[in-house]
């Protein structure tokens with residue numbers, strides 16, 4: 001079964017369609033990267049694929065469907081979506097809301113009502129994977145842009161989602177952190193996680209199995 005599917009997805013914020021007839025499928029253990037010019041709608045596509053539009057952001061006109069493990073995402077409870085799909089936004093500031101790093105990462109697993117020990121283990125694992133152990137008790141506001149991206153990523157990883165959507169998650173990372181994160185994603189992919197990344201950088205695009213390009217309202221597969 002496909003992890004995530006877009007079926008003839010069309011969207012417009014206003015009268016002008018942003019994209020139309022977008023269809024693709026992402027399998028478990030597959031890594032697809034979406035590229036395309038600024039303003040082509042990549043971030044909007046991420047919001048639709050994760051169900052944030054229309055669940056949390058009721059805007060624009062849509063048609064088509066998004067299926068998460070074969071089920072229409074619009075009909076799933078927020079708890080079900082949150083336990084299966086992790087979204088990291090392009091702007092980490094719009095994702096982070098806890099004053100303390102540890103609380104930020106604990107928030108998701110706490111909402112899954114996991115046992116306390118398990119929550120602690122997940123926080124530790126997520127911080128280790130992102131190389132952010134030293135920042136566990138740090139003030140989120142005091143972090144650099146790249147560190148905020150790593151904490152936002154850690155918060156997503158702590159949910160252990162089977163589908164991961166990362167919108168330009170590496171844009172503010174230095175080279176060492178970027179290489180570490182690519183390695184983490186390769187490892188998750190090998191364990192069956194379905195990954196969708198939005199990317200510009202050719203070096204990082206090369207890490208994906210397939211590249212899709214969103215341009216002038218159409219999504220098309222391009223060569224690696």
Ligand SMILES: Nc1ncnc2c1ncn2[C@@H]1O[C@H](COP(=O)(O)OP(=O)(O)OP(=O)(O)O)[C@@H](O)[C@H]1O
Pocket residue numbers: 013018036037038039040041042043044045059090
């Ligand atoms: N909430 C909104 N209301 C109205 N228009 C919006 C909204 N969010 C984005 N847009 C517009 O929709 C278009 C697509 O934006 P989007 O952020 O999805 O593009 P993008 O491909 O992610 O761009 P970038 O590469 O710069 O991140 C842009 O013209 C943008 O100005």
Ligand SMILES: [Mg+2]
Pocket residue numbers: 042043044090167
């Ligand atoms: Mg964007």
